[in-house]
Amino acid sequence: MSNLTLTINQQDYEFDNLDPRTTLLDVCRHHLHITGPKKGCDHGQCGACTMLINGRRINSCLTLAVMHDGDEITTIEGIGMPESLSELQQAFKDHDAFQCGYCTPGQICSATALIEEVKQQWSSHVTTDLQNPNGLLVQEIAERMSGNICRCSAYPNIIRAISQVLEKQVSNSSLVSDNAPNDKATDVTISGIWSPPPSEAQIGNQSIIKPTDYAANAQGERS
Ligand code: FES
Ligand code: FES
Numbered sequence: 001m002s003n004l005t006l007t008i009n010q011q012d013y014e015f016d017n018l019d020p021r022t023t024l025l026d027v028c029r030h031h032l033h034i035t036g037p038k039k040g041c042d043h044g045q046c047g048a049c050t051m052l053i054n055g056r057r058i059n060s061c062l063t064l065a066v067m068h069d070g071d072e073i074t075t076i077e078g079i080g081m082p083e084s085l086s087e088l089q090q091a092f093k094d095h096d097a098f099q100c101g102y103c104t105p106g107q108i109c110s111a112t113a114l115i116e117e118v119k120q121q122w123s124s125h126v127t128t129d130l131q132n133p134n135g136l137l138v139q140e141i142a143e144r145m146s147g148n149i150c151r152c153s154a155y156p157n158i159i160r161a162i163s164q165v166l167e168k169q170v171s172n173s174s175l176v177s178d179n180a181p182n183d184k185a186t187d188v189t190i191s192g193i194w195s196p197p198p199s200e201a202q203i204g205n206q207s208i209i210k211p212t213d214y215a216a217n218a219q220g221e222r223s
Helices: 024-031 087-094 104-119 138-144 155-170 211-218
Strands: 002-008 011-018 050-053 056-059 072-074
Touching: 002 024, 011 024, 024 050, 050 104, 056 104, 087 104, 087 155, 104 138, 104 155, 138 155
Parallel strands: 002 072
Antiparallel strands: 002 011, 050 056, 050 072
């Protein structure tokens, strides 16, 4: 049995004799009745339990509470409440980015951290220019949110909500290249399904030479 202090949403909670096998998710939901974080799979597969630990997103079903003595833990309740919604929460509301809402706390916690990661120019699996990742690309947002599953398939509107806040928050930063193709998420058609990772051509890599262009250039013709 363990004694520890957890700081959740800027409030300290002391525990005596906590079973060290208890996950952070169960401590929040069952011991403290902080029920914003949801238990979807309990196996790190769905993201419904996402919280922020010292600003980093984490699946709280996969981490033990005793590992977080002294950490700053933020759940959806710490991001905003109905009377004081965060910009992202408001955007989810405005864009109807949920249906049943079960995944939404995790989606918003995850997207809150995503915005900070983009601001810090962290690259993702689909980033083509590691020196200048364009977080506004739909494919970037889809990849960075791929750990959060929505069984209602509200993905298009989730992406629209995140795009709106991202665009506003990073529009004046060097992250957005003036001549980058498709650099505005709003310029990109968002289909009704979660997009697969894009090809180079979809991203707009201008260095790709089409076979017809090559043939024309080889004959000295103007393409
Ligand atoms: S409940 Fe934690 S990832 Fe699904
Ligand atoms: S809104 Fe229902 S699971 Fe996402």
